[in-house]
Amino acid sequence: MKAAKFAYTRAFDVDEAIELLANGGGTAKAMSGSQSFGPMLNLRLARPAQVVDVANIAALRAVSRKDEWVEIGAAVTHAEIEDGVYPPLAAHPMRQVAGGIAYRAIRSRGTVGGSLAHADPAADWVVTLAALCARIVVRSPRGERTIEADGLMLGAYTTVLEADELIVAILVPSETPTTRWGYHKVCRKPGEFAEASAAAYFDVSRKRARVVLGATDGPPILLNEFAVEVASKGAQAAEREKVHAAVSAALPDRDAIDRKLFTACVERALEQSDVFSNLKIAE
């Protein structure tokens, strides 16, 4: 099927993009890598009157370090993160995640901001940025606001973003010598969306302990009590039965096989994070 007719404008700065979105009165949509939006247009699941292409806005394509944060422009692509082209992300856990998103062709165009705004429950950034305690910087004619990554999604393909709000940047904690991190997803074959996923993030210097389930049919689910137990008690808090119990409590409607998949994801994310041998985060 072909897309319904729409006006297309390529914006070259953030103010211009925001004005175009605001003037659309709810009928204008941003487009970034078009890897999800393109199919939505062609299937006529999206029928905007105006498409505002934000992929070439220089301010959205930059990455910089700001105190304890790395600020990532919303239109930075998955492939650029995978390749480590931005020095502040060269040793960051996000590189590993980026390299596992879809196929290289999609990673070359798809962007972090587009992925978050699209809010597919199985998307990799949705779960990993929630685990990393990331913040999402959003602008509209009303000014700028910051949203915690774990509060962005309301449900599948639904976010707290207003129609005239543009994601401009994502703030992720820079890595420290005490950052411990792991991510595992289960896919039918490489390049497909995850059927189950989990991310673990621990940082003793920042007093952070997070274990998050992704690909849940809705927003990512935070296993906060479990993460603090692991951080304070180590391996004994992460025995299989305990992981399984935490997963089952978080996903009461899933069948036994699904729970096993999520349990395996959490176990592998924790193994990768090497949290047991390295640190005690909470007492």
Ligand SMILES: Cc1cc2nc3c(=O)[nH]c(=O)nc-3n(C[C@H](O)[C@H](O)[C@H](O)COP(=O)(O)OP(=O)(O)OC[C@H]3O[C@@H](n4cnc5c(N)ncnc54)[C@H](O)[C@@H]3O)c2cc1C
């Ligand atoms: C075959 C296939 C496999 C895939 N596999 C995976 C996978 O394994 N893991 C994964 O995570 N993703 C996967 N994806 C999705 C891919 O990562 C997309 O790149 C991503 O979801 C959308 O990013 P985009 O930049 O292309 O956004 P677009 O497609 O341009 O836009 C998506 C949505 O976000 C909105 N939007 C875009 N930019 C902004 C902004 N700055 N502010 C506000 N709203 C904005 C648009 O209006 C639209 O609603 C896959 C896609 C395909 C086609």
